[in-house]
Amino acid sequence: MFTTKSFIKKNKIGNYLKHVREHYIRDDIFCGFSCCETCSLVESSLTEEYVNKCSLFKFNHYLILDTNIILEQMDVLEEPIIGNCIILHTVLKEVKHRSLPIYKRLMSIVDNPSRHFYIFTNDHHKDTFMPQKDGELINDYNDRLIRKACSWYMDHLPNKKFVLLTDDRANKNLAKEDEIPAVTTTEYVKHLDEQVALGDKLKKKDSEVQKDAKSIFPPHLSTSAMLIGIKEGKLYQGTFRASRDNFLEGFVNVEGFEDNVLVQGRKGLNRAVDGDVVAVQMFDKTEWVSPSEIVLEDEGVSEENIKDIQKNENELKKNAKNSKKDEIRPTGCVVGIIRRKWRQYCGILQGNSDGLYQIFVPADSSIPKIRIETRQAEFLRSQKFIVTIDSWPQHSRYPHGHFVRALGKIGQQSTENEVVLLEHDVPHSQFSEEVLSCLPKLPWLITDDDVKKRVDLRGIDICSVDPPGCTDIDDALHCRPIEGDRLEVGVHIADVSHFIRPGTALDLEAASRATTVYLINKRIDMVPELLSSNLCSLRGGEERFAFSCIWEMDKEANIINTRFHKSIIKSKKAMTYEEAQITIDDKSKNDSIAQSLRNLNMLAKILKKGRLQKGALVLASPEVKIRMDSETMEPLDVEIKKMFETNSMVEEFMLLANISVAQKILEDFPDCAMLRRHPTPPSTNFDPLVKAGKHLGFDMKIDSGKNLAQSLDDATCETNPYLNTMLRILATRCMLQAVYFPSGAMQKDEYFHYGLAVPLYTHFTSPIRRYADIIVHRLLAVTCGADSTYPNLLNKQKTVELCQNLNYRNRMAQYAGRASVAFNTHLFFKGKVQDEEGYVLYVRKNALQILIPKYGLECNLFLATKGETSNIFEYDEDNQTQKAGNLIIHSFDRVVVRMSLDSKNIQHEKFTLQLVEPFIEGFSVQPLGQTEMEVDTNEAKTDKKRKSTSEKGNNKRKS
């Protein structure tokens, strides 16, 4: 049967177009029940063995879900207690249209056979399809289709029971008229057995509003009113960003505006949450104010009481009145929300109050506190857990949310790791059965067939050099003299693409993970451990498959020729950087490995020199290593990573291999070679560096990478040996992120890698921990005839999408790694007070930003409490100095500071610094171990407070 659907849609230019689409109605769609005699058997996981236990119904029943249930109660549906659900195609389409993330979650439930979900294509079935009536709203039409499908099921299988689950009251009533049993989720879940935890996960609807509740917030405009307002230019659309320091302040980034729009106060923010797309109304210019400098923390405990907010608001207003003229910003207020960007938030429970309603404090301080309903408050108090926001009604001070799941005990390593992974969107679940089934069976043996296809390099003395404790060894090296006074140098990379075939579940999983994530005491692998630490890892003394890149070089490190092939190698020894260094330095050792290492080291030095001459940058970032106690998993010590000559040796050859491979694959795949580029930063990025250089009397040339490298080399100071490193750290911060891209997506001159100063670069050398390298391996395998292509490899669009994911995941993995270091450093410092050497990185108005190289930490040393000016220090904005008496503090000056950890806020521990050296009367503290052995930090704090209050007094007099 055949019918048409027609609808009218507006196109991009603003014309209205009528679309007519075909719609086929079929007679070969089946109900999905194995016991049904009229329908043929289809693949379906509905089963009679599974019983939905709900005391509302005295019989086993099958659930038919309405759209709103899926959209809003996904957290409940993900519980395995609910099964035997029929998802109608109408519902599925609507869900997909409204929210893609929810759709994905639903599909993963449907794909899980143990959940017994079935998709019934009701809109193409001859008995359940009905045409849309004239003037019928799409929602009503969908509801009608859902009810029709329910009655069809009931007629079709009279001895089975069906229940329609819907939260839409109108739909429920209409269903009752048609004699379809229908219940809401709240009712249903309440009557389920084992419902305690499930009840918390229910999303609460606004139905329980008391009529007399006073509204705290002004109402939002309707969507149409907002759209009209925006069109007429009365309102502006923008993204709301909440302030981290002041819960009653935020900004709206409006496109086309130079400045962000400031919004203040409860009415100004009007229930916007960080990230939401909102409509703002601008105030008159006379009412514009400057951003407040005060810190306000939401201290409210109860839901109804808003007195303290009002007090805070008054304070804010007072502040606004005496705002300085030159800092006035465009000001406005939020009048409506265009799109919510709510996600799931990690956090903890506030306080010790009893009762059903609890306040949840998110870890992200730009997110407001959330009210949740829970029956397990006692348990949750000790936990970090996840909550989502459901709604924010007008009469409620806090948004309403519901509990999703607990992560673990507060402050525990495993919990914090989990939080770090979740906050950075790192996929870290166990590998699924399907993925594991793609792995080769053990014992894994090399067959004669394999030997035939590969070059046998088992006789060559190859060794690997890695950090200690490394189990995923993906590179190994060799170097041997050959005829004509030349050297043959080989880089051998684990042949991961041999094990991960394109299109398999394993491949898809690795592509989605994109990279291995390293936390301090945990590694989240990109590929299962069997591959990463065993079959692919080039362990010493074992035969392994490798992809080799072999150069013939002369003694001046000029490449005479390059070749690539797959090979079988047997690494003689897996060494650490330190071992390799000792082997090179130990003159008594003269075996083949020592010799080849020496040759490699010699070549590497030449290569490095050549590279630096071309303008490659040597940058620095403070990297630290945290030594862990292997039993208690507590950090023992924090130290800077040690660097050996061999580090640079291995790096040099990896760079060379990457460059050689990049040239090769671009030659053969001009359109879809996966490359890596590092864009030249815009010159404004270098402003802080140039400024800092000027103050110190160095002229920083930033017009090209080469000049920058030269300037950095020249900027040394004899009295302050650390100064050069500091400048390099600053330069690192000016850089942009390097990214992967397919060669077809960019112009040739954009391929440039700024940091390395090479025209072409890619990643080839770490396929065990980076997916990009696997792709490069596959491309290279094609060019040397070892493998064949597959469609997605050559598809530019697909490669662009893949690159986007890789770049995103890499960035997140980097952030996650840093967050993990930060947490462990905090853990290490808990309860410790130490004096440490540091350097001033930036001089700010009310603080010195201090870098402590020993721990790679960067902290603020506040010269006065926030929002106040100090009466000891004088700030010179032009020269970026702070003056106290006759002592002037410049950028890059050496200082000694006392560090302690401020754990007042469990979720946001931070370091407090106090100046020890240079000694400034009335500000600095005595060094530890001199006068008082243990300075009571509390006393110091009260001391500070007293000081700041006196400063306040001073200020008032001044103004």
Added chain:
Amino acid sequence: MSRNKELLSKIGLRLDGRRANELRRIRCKLGVFTEPDGSAYIEQGLTKVLAAVYGPHQVRGQRSKAQHDGALVNCQFSMAVFSTGERKRRPRGDRKSTELSMHLQQALLAAIKTELYPWSQIDVYVEVLHADGGIYPACVNAATLALIDAGIPLKEYVCACTASLANNDVPMLDISHQEEAIGGPTLTVAALPMSGKIVLMEMSQRFHLDHLPKVLEKALQGCKDVKNILDEAVRLHVQDVGSSTGWVIKN
């Protein structure tokens, strides 16, 4: 757009409810006009095409074009201005129409026994009334029917069909406009289905070599299916016309 729309759902249905190997509904009619020597109308889904055939007749216009060994086949393709979502400016003469005219001529030349009509000309006019994907195949199929209606000897039916890939894996037949817009490359094939000869093949983008054979096979299968439908329509038409002149149909 392409990312969140899948051409073939998990249940194996396309956006309009067809399965991967199903053609759209084809309805056709022969002899819709009286003025030309032969005419036909075809609907493939929502794509609607009219075709008219004049001739064989004396070569008009440039006499020098006349060929001593066969008839000249002159094709003209045009699209009604209202046939697409947004109104077209000119119905014929633009680059796309000229190209399609040429392709049409190529496909028809392969089927018409031109050697029977030296020094003469056959005109084929096709007009697209509604374009909803697969214009070219619909034109070829309509022209075939019109030629049959005109009584011009053909070697066999010439039929055309499109095919593409769903979700980068499953070949699917007879691509609608919506699928064309979201999906990947489209393969258009015109063939002589009985002998299995391909007379025209065109790709809108590149296919990976791994995919091409199965897509091509699918498209050829589609041509065969189209031929069966056209054949049935022709037989019915002949019965219709014949019965008015007193034929007796023996079953």
